[in-house]
Amino acid sequence: MELELIKRVYFVGVGGIGMSALARYFKKRGCQVSGYDKTRTILTTALEEEGILITYTDQMNSLNEEYLQKNEETLIVYTPAIPKDSVLLNYFRDNGFDLQKRSQVLGIISKGQFCIAVAGTHGKTTTSTIIAHILTDSGYGCTAFLGGIATNYGSNFLIGNNDVVVVEADEYDRSFLTLHPDIAVITSMDADHLDIYGDAAQLHESFHLFAGQLKAGGVLFVKEGLPVSNAITYSAGIGSAVEARNIRVENGVFVFDYKDPETDIRGIKSMLPGQHNVENTTVAIAAALKLGITPEKVKAAVASFKGVKRRFEYIVRADKHIYIDDYAHHPEELRACFHAVRQLYPEKKLTVIFQPHLFSRTRDFADEFARVLSTVDELLLLDIYPARELPMEGIDAVWLLKKITLQESSIYTKEKALLTVKEEQPELLLTVGAGDIDTLIQPLKNILTHA
Template identity: 35%
Template sequence: MINDQSGTAAPRPYTPPTLAQLGRVHFIGMGGAGMSAIARIMLGQGVPVSGSDARASAGLAELGALGAVVHLGHEGANVAAVDTIVVSTAIRADNPELVAARSAGLRILHRSQALAAAMAEDRVVAVAGTHGKTTTTSMITVMLRGAGVDASFAVGGTVQALGVNAAHGTADVFVAEADESDASFLNYSPRIAVVTNLEADHLDHYGTAEAVFAAFESFTALLPADGVLVACADDPGSARLAVLAAAAGTRTVTYGFADGADIHIVAGTGTGLDTDTTLAIPGVLLGPGAADTAVPLHLQVPGAHNIRNAAAAVAVALELGVDVHRATEALATFNGAARRFELKGEGRGVRVFDDYAHHPTEVTAALKAARTVAGGHKVHVLFQPHLFSRTREFAAEFARALDLADTVAVLDIYPAREDPIPGVSSTLITDALSVPIGYAPEPAAAMAALVGAAQSGDIILTVGAGDVTAHGPALVAALNAAPGNQAAANPVPGNQARNTPGTGANGGTPSGGTRG
């Protein structure tokens, strides 16, 4: 179902069915962020939609209110009156609805193929990269809509300023997060391709770092003759991709702090959650007759990585003919995406944030941003590794990233789609940590230790792509219940209790995200 040509640099473009050909569309696992986004888009396009999920959720209720037929539980009878089935990689082959669909000879699409069908009539801005896709896609969407372009969009998390993760707009522009985790981004036909960065990840699918790079080469090769690659000059993988794409005849626009970037970030300063910077943009990008211009930019989100994300958004605005000043004014209203350094609350003068970071580079960026927000105060982290394979590959890198904090409690691995791997546990990370607290298999004890360590002005950050996000509100409640700065009654001692690490809370993938 996936146009997986990750070992080639000359992909065969995927031709999706038309919306009329899809008929009645059923989503198996409709409650997930990626699936619900496409269902919402198709409902806005007038497509009859139904779907199922194992449990009720606010997202399913919203889709039901928009006209979708919602089934709780998976049963073959749910697909009796539909024409097309949409699945994600997470749906197992023995799912009763999928089995029934195959038996009936129904059209079965991967969610990326369904999204390709929904985007087929639009100019597509596809945002790819190992990190930063959700935030950058959200920034571009908020920017365009704020500048008067009612773009359609599909994002792997809720855009806080808009309150949803997808919508069908009236403009002929579609902004989509392009997931590389299973090479399904090769099913898209972008007019503008944004690559925020490119490094090894999802090796359970690709096997090697070079195979990851080859998939991105194939992705950029999908651009038409009048298309453009927007690439980060600060990231070695993205910069290398831009050089190769340009050599192959693809027009490229680069951005970043690096000298020579087409959109050059001149400076950046941050205080708390606010960031101010200046972008040096050559006249050739601003339009006929324009001179080189220093464009000021104010953001409500912290970190150098978010300055880069905003520079990418500005590059997209210029490609779509949006005035640069209208674009930056709209970007100043962007206040984040769900689970991307999201403020969960405050207690006893301690703020609690939640971040989806699940790769060492993302953890490093989140902790550097936390340092900016905390000022001279301390940063405490509750970290949950995501996937056994990723922990095995990057344990040492995770430890180096987490050492940027003052205290770190590391939970058991969240397995998501994987079975345990012998010898792989969170202690691969905590054995290499230099900061306290270390391995903390019991969430309650881990939270008690962090609450006991935190003082007024400090930050507690929950980090990971699993269900660690659920502990943010509990930390806020515990802070508000704790007297003064009294140490917790049951702090987690050092790096102990390592003999029998568990495998995480459960084996599902939380509905708050789509990435691997």
């Protein structure tokens, strides 16, 4: 489908972080934009305030008349997270509408433009957002489709006045194979989404295919140690083509030096904690330098970057309490997050509220989850968030808890977790997970700020 022909767009699952960015894009283009989602959230409310009509009923009577008949100017966008028995999705499918996955639409939009695509089982949201911020803050400009809300802009979508587009390339369902980037980044290839891929080998093959999508003359950056050839490597350490060196913490801020064969930037300050974020920032700098942005502008942009919502986001930062919220839902993400917290607050007791995400992921990585969760000081473990999955016999929070060796750990409901925090008043609290654990953020904030 040609982009110029699209006048009307309907999103089945409009409230997803990636889908909502596309909805905002088409609204900016002057298209009529509507959509469906199961529940009203902060994000869907923001979309409605921007003039996007959203229904929360998966029934035919919720559709406006213009979406009842197939039209060559109408595009239907859906997410694989939508159940296969969705009334609306099946109506559009059965009546011959032009249905496209979110990833396919990103392919249509980025076609013919200079595309910067960031892939990885973790790190891609932060890295793509840093790149988009450097390009925007420096005046270079870009249009960006992000997998999180950039704190600097309060949005997951940025619009530029040039032909440069920054996209988060999602490996789920092999979605990123619709993209043909000019600059590509692979941040990580840890086993994940095994419900889709079956095993790590299939996942790795998909990343190799993504690397092969690079346009002629394009540049591929890959984290040091990943099994991808013909790439520029980067890392926090000596031995890569692109390096972060002399990493230290000064007044609660991470500071490091950037080095590649052509450029040396000293004393870069970043508000993002942890070595993993230093690496994310390092490759973002490398991508920006490839576009000709000056080291001075890059350094200033990194210093002004405020992060991404739910990526090591400070909710409370006071003398009595530190409360951080993070989207981490994979053992490696949890490990990196916990390490960053310990670097910043080595003397404080770390209390963690964790909500596992997906029965299949919990099953596939149970031992790894148990090991990393056993390293905290106190664990409040919530039930598994099912997302798109049905329950699996024998796979639940109680089963996971039996594998955890930490003595101060137990199963909690959300209500019990709030009461415990109110009673204990922890000095260092961390909430982690990708489900609906974010509904606890405001209540926890209220408890800790009104103690």
